[in-house]
Amino acid sequence: MGKILETTYHDTVENITSFYSDLVNNSFYTLNDKKPTIVTYYNINKDLSMLDPGSKLSYETLGPDSPIKFNKVEGMLVYGLQKIELNMENEEYGLEADKISGECYILPNTIIPLEGDYFVIEHIKSAKWLFIVTDVQVDTLANGSNAYKISYRLEHHDESMIEENIADNFKLIEKREGTNIIKVVRKEDLDIARLIDGADVYLKRLFNDLFYNDKVQTFTYMDLYEFRVYDPYMIEFLIRNKILNDGEDSYIYVDHKIPTVKTFSIDYDRTFFRVFEKRNKDKLLSSLHETQLKEIKYYGSIFDSRFESYYETKYILPPVGYRGKCLDEQLLFDIAEHNLIDENDLMMNQDLPLWRNILVKYFYNENLTEAEINSIEDIHIGNAIQTFYTVPLLILVLEYYIELLLSDRDELKGAINEKE
Numbered sequence: 001m002g003k004i005l006e007t008t009y010h011d012t013v014e015n016i017t018s019f020y021s022d023l024v025n026n027s028f029y030t031l032n033d034k035k036p037t038i039v040t041y042y043n044i045n046k047d048l049s050m051l052d053p054g055s056k057l058s059y060e061t062l063g064p065d066s067p068i069k070f071n072k073v074e075g076m077l078v079y080g081l082q083k084i085e086l087n088m089e090n091e092e093y094g095l096e097a098d099k100i101s102g103e104c105y106i107l108p109n110t111i112i113p114l115e116g117d118y119f120v121i122e123h124i125k126s127a128k129w130l131f132i133v134t135d136v137q138v139d140t141l142a143n144g145s146n147a148y149k150i151s152y153r154l155e156h157h158d159e160s161m162i163e164e165n166i167a168d169n170f171k172l173i174e175k176r177e178g179t180n181i182i183k184v185v186r187k188e189d190l191d192i193a194r195l196i197d198g199a200d201v202y203l204k205r206l207f208n209d210l211f212y213n214d215k216v217q218t219f220t221y222m223d224l225y226e227f228r229v230y231d232p233y234m235i236e237f238l239i240r241n242k243i244l245n246d247g248e249d250s251y252i253y254v255d256h257k258i259p260t261v262k263t264f265s266i267d268y269d270r271t272f273f274r275v276f277e278k279r280n281k282d283k284l285l286s287s288l289h290e291t292q293l294k295e296i297k298y299y300g301s302i303f304d305s306r307f308e309s310y311y312e313t314k315y316i317l318p319p320v321g322y323r324g325k326c327l328d329e330q331l332l333f334d335i336a337e338h339n340l341i342d343e344n345d346l347m348m349n350q351d352l353p354l355w356r357n358i359l360v361k362y363f364y365n366e367n368l369t370e371a372e373i374n375s376i377e378d379i380h381i382g383n384a385i386q387t388f389y390t391v392p393l394l395i396l397v398l399e400y401y402i403e404l405l406l407s408d409r410d411e412l413k414g415a416i417n418e419k420e
Contacts, residue, residue: 034080041076069167101153108145199376
């Protein structure tokens with residue numbers, strides 16, 4: 001009976017209230033019973049429009065002489081678009097139809113609708129009717145996000161007249177949870193991001209095909225001395241940065257196959273992995289990138305069940321017990337010195353690895369070229385050790401550029417330089 005008496009009515013009410021509060025904070029909560037409709041939305045560009053949209057002085061004017069400019073958003077979703085019905089009334093000159101009008105909703109974190117915006121319903125194939133937004137009501141949720149209820153009416157029967165008023169083109173995309181990616185992105189940036197994403201997926205598949213070891217269910221490589229090598233620091237890098245997510249149709253779970261030492265996090269911070277994560281080029285040459293090996297003899301581990309021997313990587317300062325270098329030292333030097341390969345030299349030397357520029361530019365936040373991105377598909381690094389370490393670093397860098405393109409940040413504009 002004690003437990004029952006100690007359970008207060010207040011606690012029960014608080015739990016129920018918190019549950020419904022979470023529902024309300026969900027952007028889709030109030031729209032669960034409303035169907036989405038795909039539209040092309042024309043959102044007023046306040047920076048480029050000559051008149052204050054609130055003045056309503058130019059709503060009836062579309063075409064090249066209009067002072068109002070719009071951002072065109074393709075694939076936009078509105079919710080609760082009502083079935084269009086015509087109300088006929090017998091007027092002085094016979095039967096007349098009322099203006100087609102209605103209401104619908106726009107989710108938070110997409111666009112901010114304005115009175116005077118337009119949209120076209122994509123599902124109507126027979127005609128492109130242009131609807132104007134006549135009123136906007138804001139509903140602020142508990143988490144600070146704003147949902148919008150807009151009123152609209154049919155304004156024109158041809159959307160071509162607004163095309164001359166387009167300032168920029170955008171597209172609605174699905175937001176990836178846990179990232180800074182926004183929902184509405186510039187179409188040019190989205191096209192570039194898709195190009196980079198193609199190279200990114202190619203590298204993930206390449207890394208899986210070359211280095212995933214079914215026998216021990218993790219990633220290993222064969223070094224120059226034919227030792228089978230397992231690197232817990234690489235595993236940590238893959239886990240921290242979710243390097244192999246979305247790279248394969250089949251899911252590969254990445255985890256540590258043997259316990260790590262107490263100082264593992266401190267040791268990891270001294271390696272080149274951490275330098276790449278932080279983009280700290282000043283510590284690149286002094287970071288640990290040389291290794292020695294120690295045979296894995298951990299009872300009960302998956303390595304203990306194998307007949308062949310496996311070796312664990314230990315990062316060291318040279319020259320004590322030197323066995324191998326993870327990365328090409330010339331690559332590290334090129335990054336530190338900001339040395340780039342000239343694309344014009346490729347005509348004279350086909351063996352120049354143009355993809356190396358991607359790693360250099362990452363540290364200096366510079367635009368990539370289309371040729372540099374396309375060079376990923378012809379990647380040839382040289383040996384298993386450098387391939388094992390370089391490919392995940394390239395994946396990290398490419399995903400940095402993708403997120404930069406699709407997020408609301410100004411560090412990078414365009415991400416690809418135009419060819420000369």
